[in-house]
Amino acid sequence: MSEAEAQDRQEADDAFGDSLTAAARAIIADARSALSDPQLSDAEAVHDIRRAFKRWRALMRLLAKPIGEPAERLRIEARDLMRTLSGSRDVQAALDALADLGKSDLPMSATTAKTIEARLTKLRSEAEAAHFTPELRQQVASYLEAAERTSEQWPLTEIDFDAIADAMTRTYTRGRDLIPSHWLEAEAEDLHELRKRVVEHRHQMELLDALWPRLGKVWAQEAQRLRERLGACQDLAVFATYMAPRGPLAPWRSRLQPLIEDRRRAHLNAAAKLAGRLFAEKPKAFRSRIRALWSARQSNTP
Numbered sequence: 001m002s003e004a005e006a007q008d009r010q011e012a013d014d015a016f017g018d019s020l021t022a023a024a025r026a027i028i029a030d031a032r033s034a035l036s037d038p039q040l041s042d043a044e045a046v047h048d049i050r051r052a053f054k055r056w057r058a059l060m061r062l063l064a065k066p067i068g069e070p071a072e073r074l075r076i077e078a079r080d081l082m083r084t085l086s087g088s089r090d091v092q093a094a095l096d097a098l099a100d101l102g103k104s105d106l107p108m109s110a111t112t113a114k115t116i117e118a119r120l121t122k123l124r125s126e127a128e129a130a131h132f133t134p135e136l137r138q139q140v141a142s143y144l145e146a147a148e149r150t151s152e153q154w155p156l157t158e159i160d161f162d163a164i165a166d167a168m169t170r171t172y173t174r175g176r177d178l179i180p181s182h183w184l185e186a187e188a189e190d191l192h193e194l195r196k197r198v199v200e201h202r203h204q205m206e207l208l209d210a211l212w213p214r215l216g217k218v219w220a221q222e223a224q225r226l227r228e229r230l231g232a233c234q235d236l237a238v239f240a241t242y243m244a245p246r247g248p249l250a251p252w253r254s255r256l257q258p259l260i261e262d263r264r265r266a267h268l269n270a271a272a273k274l275a276g277r278l279f280a281e282k283p284k285a286f287r288s289r290i291r292a293l294w295s296a297r298q299s300n301t302p
Contacts, residue, residue, distance in 0.1 A: 016164065016207075017157030020059070023207055024151045027056045028144050035140055042128040043092055046085050049140060053082050056147070058203035062167045066159045074147055081143055087131045090238050091124035097239035097260075100232055104259045112252060119248055162291070164207075169287040171201050176279040183272045184265060188237040195230035198223055198278075208293075222278050229271040236260050236267075 034040060034048030060075035098116055101108060175197035180186035202223035240260060242249040249256070281289065 016161050020156040028148050042132050053078050055203045058200040066163045088127040091127050093235040093238040095120050097235035101259045104262045106259050165290045168204050172286050173283040183268045192234050198227050226274040229267045232267045
């Protein structure tokens with residue numbers, strides 16, 4: 001490699017390193033905004049905080065190898081912190097599933113839907129009061145402060161792009177390996193695990209927007225559509241838990257079960273097609289695509 005080529009490569013690496021730094025700062029800023037915005041309800045704040053932390057965890061997994069233990073520790077701490085909000089999130093998932101059931105071709109009376117919605121809304125308020133406490137808000141704020149202080153010390157601009165491409169490929173491979181052989185027979189837990197990997201993959205691919213906007217945008221949109229279908233299946237699975245014997249929705253179990261099966265089937269059929277497109281390439285081909293794009297940008301660096 002000539003001196004000029006080496007300089008071009010370093011400039012490309014620096015540009016991506018700058019995008020990593022910008023991504024870290026933007027995620028922390030978004031989480032802080034959700035935490036402090038007085039116009040957000042608790043449910044909206046929890047949703048926005050969880051979304052920011054998912055992006056953060058995806059970034060930390062990318063940095064786990066080049067940065068090492070500090071990035072992995074921040075990822076695990078973020079995961080554990082968000083688990084404390086799962087109670088209120090579960091009820092919100094059930095409410096989202098209820099709205100989705102209204103799209104079924106099978107009938108559900110407006111009276112039944114309103115009664116169930118009122119019951120779930122009450123449960124959500126109780127869960128938020130129990131989980132999203134001032135103490136937890138302070139824990140989130142303290143975590144964000146520590147994460148910002150720690151990540152600002154990392155030499156992100158010195159990270160070679162190949163290390164990031166390797167990490168992206170590992171995430172891609174994990175997701176691809178989780179694709180069910182028979183979608184309609186897949187267990188809810190397996191679909192949930194696939195969804196987590198798709199979410200992680202989507203957020204990691206968004207980092208390419210700064211270098212290759214067209215690829216990053218299209219890929220992220222495709223991953224988001226798959227995420228939404230898998231998320232709807234997860235919401236339906238959570239909704240079904242409220243129909244257990246003596247559960248809050250037990251009286252409607254016989255009427256709701258056919259609707260759940262109808263919507264789950266529709267989402268899984270769509271998810272199968274989306275996953276087939278998103279994960280069509282073998283991991284080595286995916287890695288080669290990213291590497292080729294990086295090389296193309298390097299050659300075009302003025």
